[in-house]
Amino acid sequence: MDIEDADIPFDTQDKDIKPTKNSYEVDFKVYSPLDIQKYQSKTIDEVSQILGQPPEATAILLRHTRWNKERLIEQYMDKQEELLEEAGLGDEVATRCRIEKAPAGFMCESCYIDDDPDMQTFAMKCGHRFCVDCYRQYLTTKIKDEGEAARIKCPGTDCNRIVDSKSLDLLVTDQLKDRYQELLTRTYVDDKEILKWCPAPNCEFAVECHVKQRDLLRIVPTVTCNCSHLFCFGCSLNDHQPAPCPLVKKWLKKCEDDSETANWISANTKECPRCHSTIEKNGGCNHMTCRKCRHEFCWMCMGVWSEHGTSWYNCNRFEEKSGSEARDAQAKSRQSLERYLHYYNRYANHEQSAKLDKDIYLKTERKMTQLQSSSGMSWIEVQFLEQASQALQQCRQTLKWTYAFAYYLARNNLTEIFEDNQKDLEMAVENLSEMFEKPVDQLAGLKVEMMDKTSYCKRRRIILLNDTAENLKIGKFCWLY
Incomplete structure (x- = not known):
């Protein structure tokens, strides 16, 4: 065991550690600044007695060794004068502070x-x-x-x-x-590899997680702060499961480099595939109906919508062209671009849809009182809308990153399974999103169906993340880039 592994910053009981319930979850614990200050004081007192140094000098020595007690005691015993000099304590001079x-x-x-x-x-x-x-x-x-x-x-x-x-x-x-103490606390967290500050604005909590940098290709350490913010402990970005940190970094860099292309394909308007009327997407659902000719189609692939609830649904997969269609360099380059656009378009769409779904919920929330009075439902009974909204946000966040994940996957049997799970989750999310956009006077009659679909979406997300996490941990996935 490494010294850093043994040097756990806080005394923790089993009941305090978040239990791992699923393959994609990691153990973590959240601390307040007061928790950290108490631990610092306790450590300083303990080490001060061992070294025979006053508490203020011991604190400087601990910061010098990044709060590694074992390393400090070992160095102090081996080369005391050199350590004191390096730490900024030096020899004692006959003057009082x-x-x-x-x-x-x-x-x-x-x-x-x-x-x-x-x-x-x-x-x-x-x-x-x-x-x-x-x-x-x-x-x-x-x-x-x-x-x-x-x-x-x-x-x-x-x-x-x-x-x-x-x-x-x-x-x-x-x-x-007070400011001095706050800065010392921040320094303590910054010095510990197993601690990170929550990146949410104005949040004061720190999170402990023992997933190391070398494991980030196999584990996506998503943690939840006491402020309810979900973020990746490895890179501090918002939750990006199931994609590992190195892949996320590579994907974001590629999207940035191809920004002009991304701007083009993420436009908010498209033409109806039947009558070519301009259509604007104003909701999270991908089920579009042309107001002019009433043609129903999928916003993503522009295919007939009726096929999206059947075995013909293939919107999430990128279909490779045959070898004869990609013989020369120009054709290969075009196919490479088409492949990237396929995944980026769906990645960006789920990001946009999540925002639109949230906007719809905020508008719907204002009508929940009206739903109460018209249906006789209590305020608690209409909370199914909030639960559905939260499920949509969470599932779309996951689906967004499944497309970055899939872009780098080499095709094999595991890829087929991954895309099947992706498809099942995506279809469930689209069904729930479509119900979510119904007029408020229809929502009471959809309550049971929406609650069932909300639960189903959550289950499909867990299945996808569990399967992906298990295969990541044992290194089964093959990567293209």
Whole structure:
């Protein structure tokens, strides 16, 4: 076992760890800043007793070794003087860390004021003395403007001594102390590979997860913060299951490089395949009906919609051209572009549909009171709309990334199974999305059907993610790029 593996940052009980229920889920735990500060204080006290160093010096030593207790104790026993020097503690000097009046003949090397009998000064154990006003201004600049805390050095020329918390407490305001502590907490999390801050705006929680960087091609470590934000612990992006982080990075880079093409294919209008009237997509569902000729078709493949509920449904698969159609370089290049457009178009469509589905829900929510009064249903009974909306958001997020995943897959039996699972989930999502867009006065009669379809969508998503996660872990998938 690596030292880092053994150096678990918090005392955890089995009941505190999120149990793994499915193959695609990982164990994780969420901590508040107060949790982290309590652990820091506990660790500092424990190590301080072992080393015989004061708590403020022990804290500096722990930060120097990135809070690896075993490594610190080992280095301290082997090369104490060298470690103290490297950490910014150095040799003890016969001076005390306290504010006192300026000694005779003193001149502050920062503001050059001298001969002031009432001037207060401060020096750490390195002996570099400055007036209190300059020292305070220096610390304020470091903490408030530069965001520094863990490695604030003495303002003396070429001095490597680190300003400890005890010295800082003598000099700065309570408000600045709070900012200093906040920065130290952030440094602690940043120093630990198994901890990351939740990337949601204004969120103060940190997440612990033991999935390592070397495992990110086999595991997609999606975690859920206490603020309800889902993100990938590996790359801090929003949940991108089932696609692994290296693949996501590659896909986003490709989409960025092909931005002009992507802009072209993600246009919001298309022509009716029968009468060629311009049609705008204003909902999440892909079932389109031309207002002019009433032709029903699929927004994605432009095929007849009636075939999408049968075994003929093949909208999610990219059909390779025969070899004779791709003999020369130009044909191969065109086929490569068509293949990319197939997957990107569906990727972008699910992203757009998720936003449109959410907009529809927000509009529907305002009519839920009307649904209550017209149907006699209680507020709790109409919550099936919210559950359906959340399921649509989650499933479309998954479907979006299945197309990035499928783009890089080499064709084999596993690919067929993956696309079958993808197809089943996509058909279920389209059915639920279509029901979701019905007029409010029809929603009461669709309640049972919508609840059943919501549950079915969730189950199909779990099946897809479980199957993909299991094959990823054992390295069964073959990649094209």
